[in-house]
Amino acid sequence: VITLYPQDVENGGAPSSSLMRIGKGVAIYYEGDQAKRWYEVVSGIVRTCRYHVDGHRQLTGFFYAGDFFGVDEDSYKETAEAVTNVVVRRHAHDATGQPGGRGKSSEETESALRKALTSAQQCIFLLGHRTAAERVAAFLLAAAIRLGATKGVPLPMSRNDIADHLGLTIHTVSRTISDLARRRLIALEGPQRFRVLDEAGLRDLAGEDPTSIATEENRRRQPTGQGEYREFV
Amino acid sequence: VITLYPQDVENGGAPSSSLMRIGKGVAIYYEGDQAKRWYEVVSGIVRTCRYHVDGHRQLTGFFYAGDFFGVDEDSYKETAEAVTNVVVRRHAHDATGQPGGRGKSSEETESALRKALTSAQQCIFLLGHRTAAERVAAFLLAAAIRLGATKGVPLPMSRNDIADHLGLTIHTVSRTISDLARRRLIALEGPQRFRVLDEAGLRDLAGEDPTSIATEENRRRQPTGQGEYREFV
DNA sequence: CGCACTCTTGAGGGAGCTCAACATTTGTGG
DNA sequence: CCACAAATGTTGAGCTCCCTCAAGAGTGCG
Numbered sequence: 001v002i003t004l005y006p007q008d009v010e011n012g013g014a015p016s017s018s019l020m021r022i023g024k025g026v027a028i029y030y031e032g033d034q035a036k037r038w039y040e041v042v043s044g045i046v047r048t049c050r051y052h053v054d055g056h057r058q059l060t061g062f063f064y065a066g067d068f069f070g071v072d073e074d075s076y077k078e079t080a081e082a083v084t085n086v087v088v089r090r091h092a093h094d095a096t097g098q099p100g101g102r103g104k105s106s107e108e109t110e111s112a113l114r115k116a117l118t119s120a121q122q123c124i125f126l127l128g129h130r131t132a133a134e135r136v137a138a139f140l141l142a143a144a145i146r147l148g149a150t151k152g153v154p155l156p157m158s159r160n161d162i163a164d165h166l167g168l169t170i171h172t173v174s175r176t177i178s179d180l181a182r183r184r185l186i187a188l189e190g191p192q193r194f195r196v197l198d199e200a201g202l203r204d205l206a207g208e209d210p211t212s213i214a215t216e217e218n219r220r221r222q223p224t225g226q227g228e229y230r231e232f233v
Numbered sequence: 234v235i236t237l238y239p240q241d242v243e244n245g246g247a248p249s250s251s252l253m254r255i256g257k258g259v260a261i262y263y264e265g266d267q268a269k270r271w272y273e274v275v276s277g278i279v280r281t282c283r284y285h286v287d288g289h290r291q292l293t294g295f296f297y298a299g300d301f302f303g304v305d306e307d308s309y310k311e312t313a314e315a316v317t318n319v320v321v322r323r324h325a326h327d328a329t330g331q332p333g334g335r336g337k338s339s340e341e342t343e344s345a346l347r348k349a350l351t352s353a354q355q356c357i358f359l360l361g362h363r364t365a366a367e368r369v370a371a372f373l374l375a376a377a378i379r380l381g382a383t384k385g386v387p388l389p390m391s392r393n394d395i396a397d398h399l400g401l402t403i404h405t406v407s408r409t410i411s412d413l414a415r416r417r418l419i420a421l422e423g424p425q426r427f428r429v430l431d432e433a434g435l436r437d438l439a440g441e442d443p444t445s446i447a448t449e450e451n452r453r454r455q456p457t458g459q460g461e462y463r464e465f466v
Numbered sequence: 467c468g469c470a471c472t473c474t475t476g477a478g479g480g481a482g483c484t485c486a487a488c489a490t491t492t493g494t495g496g
Numbered sequence: 497c498c499a500c501a502a503a504t505g506t507t508g509a510g511c512t513c514c515c516t517c518a519a520g521a522g523t524g525c526g
Contacts, residue, residue: 050357050358052361053441054440058357058358058361060357071350073347077354078354106339107339110339110343113350114346117304117346117349117350118310120350120353120354120356120357121353124283124291124293124356124360125283125291128283129285130289130400131513132513158472158473159472159473169514170473171475171515172513172515175474175514178474178475191472191474191522191523207285207287365482391504393504402482402483403505404482404483404507407505408482408506408507411506424490424491424504424505
């Protein structure tokens with residue numbers, strides 16, 4: 001399933017763009033490590049996570065081919081691990097260490113930062129859902145959208161990964177997915193693959209709605225406080 | 234309590250750095266609006282939030298004097314509102330619209346993006362806590378650290394804001410804060426101000442621990458999958 | 467074939483939500 | 497200055513949803 005491009009991996013490559021293979025489950029970097037490079041997924045799936053002191057994980061994102069991760073300053077704020085076998089491309093940070101070259105690299109960094117921010121905001125939105133069904137539905141929808149196809153969406157990450165991403169237990173995730181299948185919103189094709197049967201129903205559950213952005217009731221919400229100021233130029 | 238610097242507000246100011254007063258509770262921009270500028274808090278407190286279709290809010294951050302917000306591309310991804318009366322400074326985005334000037338402004342944008350990302354990661358970490366006590370303790374600790382003083386930390390936002398930030402109800406937040414006070418971890422000085430009595434106890438509850446970054450058990454976690462690859466180059 | 471791992475499903479209990487009442491603070495107008 | 501109203505915060509009782517504990521089913525590998 002995974003295309004590895006061994007010819008790319010095996011040539012020395014330019015120092016600013018070297019490829020790296022990482023085995024399933026292996027860490028790419030750890031939270032707290034010095035952040036010398038950021039990464040681009042070539043193939044496979046990467047997860048980023050933070051560990052709480054009690055040992056439980058918070059997955060902050062899944063990254064697919066073409067996605068960036070590890071765009072941190074000074075030290076990495078999260079740990080990155082390979083969900084599947086992956087190939088990643090390493091990119092050098094610009095300003096840090098080499099104040100000389102500032103041209104295209106800076107724009108790249110900015111673009112990568114924006115994507116990282118969007119990813120983090122997506123994660124917050126997921127966690128912002130109230131019930132398990134809402135979170136799971138939103139997650140499955142996002143996966144279906146991300147991976148295109150309304151038919152046959154792969155779920156390469158384990159139930160454990162999903163649970164730690166949504167702030168639920170593996171049991172609740174499993175039960176909820178089964179329930180969604182029972183209600184004919186999705187169809188399971190094995191544990192690692194599903195199909196969207198009722199997209200409208202899923203969206204309804206997830207609270208995902210394109211019109212939710214800037215609907216009239218949201219935009220024109222009146223202030224609750226009694227401020228004495230008004231907008232000033 | 235709030236220092237307004239009316240002299241700054243009232244002069245015309247350079248076009249790339251104009252000040253703006255916003256009354257308590259009033260929106261500064263709405264999710265979906267075209268993102269022409271980003272903002273810096275001069276005084277007061279700003280909150281950013283997203284509204285779900287069922288009407289409930291997810292607060293994604295509180296921003297104090299010196300903090301940046303609204304560093305989005307194309308359109309704002311969140312709504313920004315004034316928690317207290319505030320004064321903000323507006324900054325122009327660089328590349329968008331003016332491809333000519335790329336010098337200092339780009340670095341500023343990058344710095345602002347990094348801060349926004351850190352803020353989002355902090356929000357995720359808060360929501361990643363399991364119980365209400367953990368979330369509230371972590372939130373209060375963050376506020377205490379942010380606002381310095383181990384004595385007399387102001388809580389200018391309402392219980393409702395805190396609840397929507399932590400993914401709890403106002404009732405649970407209130408109960409939990411009362412409980413922390415009852416257990417002598419904090420002391421309440423009115424609903425809008427508290428004092429940290431037992432920082433170690435709070436940290437313990439919150440799972441906040443400087444050593445949690447890169448402890449041995451976290452760093453050397455063994456891979457769970459049986460990957461056939463190893464690190465390459 | 468047996469072991470290890472993941473996923474699924476059930477039963478019971480507890481944390482937090484809902485509903486409700488009351489307390490406190492703040493703002494307004496007589 | 498006080499009376500009233502509105503907004504905000506606190507606390508209690510009951511219930512629901514998800515977590516915990518437990519067992520079983522499915523799959524891959526040696």
